[in-house]
Amino acid sequence: MAKLFTEFQLKNLKLKNRIFMAPMCMYMASFDGLFTPWHYVHYLTRSIGxxxxxxxxxxxxxxxxxxxxxxxxxxxxxQVELFQNLIKEAHKNKTAIGIQLGHAGRKSQTGGKIIAPSSIPYPGLKTPEAMTKTMINEVIRAFGKAAARAERASFDFIEIHAAHGYLINQFLSPLTNKRNDEYGRNKSLFFQEIILEIRKFWPPEKALLVRVSAEEYHPEGNHPEDISKILKEIPGIDLVDVSSGGVINVKIDTYPNYQVGFSETIKKQTGLPTIAGGLITKAEEANSILESGQADLIYLGRELLRNPYFALRSSKELKQEIEWPKPYIRAK
Ligand SMILES: Cc1cc2nc3c(=O)[nH]c(=O)nc-3n(C[C@H](O)[C@H](O)[C@H](O)COP(=O)(O)O)c2cc1C
Incomplete structure (x- = not known):
C-alpha cells in the first residue's frame, strides 16, 4: 500500500490519507476579515478532491x-458559524479541517498599529512599535480567545503560524528580536506563553500543530537545529509543519524537495511527527518522501490550486483504491 494513502492518527485527529492542503491566503475576506462564499467553495472543492x-x-x-x-x-x-458550515460539509467527505492562527507583526499592512518585538522594519514596510509587556499580554490573550472560537466551530486542529517572519517568528529569530528583557533573553518565551494560553481553551485530546521556518537563510538566523531545540523545550506541540524563509528579504534557491531535509532534521531531533512540502507536484514524489521516513505527512500548496483533484488522481497513479465522492463515481 502506498504510504500516501495510509491512515494517520494523532490524539483524536484521524486522517484518511497523508495529504494536507497547505495554508494559503486567498485575500478574499469581506469587510472586517469575514469568511465569504469564495472561501467556502475553494476549501470544499479540495475536500471533495x-x-x-x-x-x-x-x-x-x-x-x-x-x-x-x-x-x-x-x-x-x-465567524464561528461561517466556519462551522464549511467544517460540517468537509466532514461528510471525511476531510479533517484545521485553522492557521497568526499575527503578522511587523509585516502587517492593514493601516492599523504595527507591532513587533523590536522596532526594526521589514525592508520596504513601515517601522513597527516595539511591544510593551501589556501589548505582549494582549496578543497572547487574543490567541486564547481565537482558540476558544476554533473549539466552538468544531475545528479538528489548530496550527499556530510561527513561520515566514510573522510575529511569533519575529520573537524567535535573533535577526528581529533584539530585546533586553525576558522575551529577548529567552526568544521562545512568547511562543511558549501563546501555546499555554491556547491550551487553556483547546482540549488536550485535540492536536496542536505549529508551522515553523526551519531555515532563515542568514548565517545569524535560525537553522533547523535551532528550531528543533526550541520545539523540544516547549510542551503541548503535537505536530510540526515545516516551511522556511520570510524573516528577511532574501532570494531562496527553490527546487523540488528543497525543504524536506529540514523536516528530516526536526523529526529526528524532536521526536515529533512532521509535515513536509514545497514544490511537490507528483504523487510519486510525495509518496517517496513518506517511504524514506523524512516526514509523516505531505502538504501541497500551489499544485492544489492547479488541480483540486490531486488526491483522486494520485490514487490512480499509485494504483491505490480509495473512496470517491458518490456523485463523482462515474468519473473514476
Ligand atoms: C497563494 C499563497 C498563499 C499562501 N499563504 C500562506 C499562509 O496563509 N500561511 C502559510 O503558512 N503559508 C502560506 N503560503 C505558503 C504555502 O503554504 C506553501 O508552504 C508554499 O506555497 C510551498 O508549497 P507549494 O510549493 O506546494 O506551493 C502561501 C502560498 C501561496 C502560493
Whole structure:
C-alpha cells in the first residue's frame, strides 16, 4: 500500500490519507476579515478532491494582526458559524479541517498599529512599535480567545503560524528580536506563553500543530537545529509543519524537495511527527518522501490550486483504491 494513502492518527485527529492542503491566503475576506462564499467553495472543492486534511489560511487573532485588510480574522464571534458550515460539509467527505492562527507583526499592512518585538522594519514596510509587556499580554490573550472560537466551530486542529517572519517568528529569530528583557533573553518565551494560553481553551485530546521556518537563510538566523531545540523545550506541540524563509528579504534557491531535509532534521531531533512540502507536484514524489521516513505527512500548496483533484488522481497513479465522492463515481 502506498504510504500516501495510509491512515494517520494523532490524539483524536484521524486522517484518511497523508495529504494536507497547505495554508494559503486567498485575500478574499469581506469587510472586517469575514469568511465569504469564495472561501467556502475553494476549501470544499479540495475536500471533495480527496485531501486528507485542510489547513485554513493564515487567520488573524486581531484586526491589526492581519497581513492585509483582505485577510481572514478570528477575532469576531460571528465567524464561528461561517466556519462551522464549511467544517460540517468537509466532514461528510471525511476531510479533517484545521485553522492557521497568526499575527503578522511587523509585516502587517492593514493601516492599523504595527507591532513587533523590536522596532526594526521589514525592508520596504513601515517601522513597527516595539511591544510593551501589556501589548505582549494582549496578543497572547487574543490567541486564547481565537482558540476558544476554533473549539466552538468544531475545528479538528489548530496550527499556530510561527513561520515566514510573522510575529511569533519575529520573537524567535535573533535577526528581529533584539530585546533586553525576558522575551529577548529567552526568544521562545512568547511562543511558549501563546501555546499555554491556547491550551487553556483547546482540549488536550485535540492536536496542536505549529508551522515553523526551519531555515532563515542568514548565517545569524535560525537553522533547523535551532528550531528543533526550541520545539523540544516547549510542551503541548503535537505536530510540526515545516516551511522556511520570510524573516528577511532574501532570494531562496527553490527546487523540488528543497525543504524536506529540514523536516528530516526536526523529526529526528524532536521526536515529533512532521509535515513536509514545497514544490511537490507528483504523487510519486510525495509518496517517496513518506517511504524514506523524512516526514509523516505531505502538504501541497500551489499544485492544489492547479488541480483540486490531486488526491483522486494520485490514487490512480499509485494504483491505490480509495473512496470517491458518490456523485463523482462515474468519473473514476
Ligand atoms: C497563494 C499563497 C498563499 C499562501 N499563504 C500562506 C499562509 O496563509 N500561511 C502559510 O503558512 N503559508 C502560506 N503560503 C505558503 C504555502 O503554504 C506553501 O508552504 C508554499 O506555497 C510551498 O508549497 P507549494 O510549493 O506546494 O506551493 C502561501 C502560498 C501561496 C502560493
Amino acid at each position: 480527496g485531501v486528507g486534511s485542510i489547513i485554513i489560511e493564515a487567520t488573524a487573532i486581531s484586526p491589526e494582526g492581519r497581513i492585509t485588510e483582505a485577510d481572514l480574522g478570528f477575532y469576531q464571534d460571528e
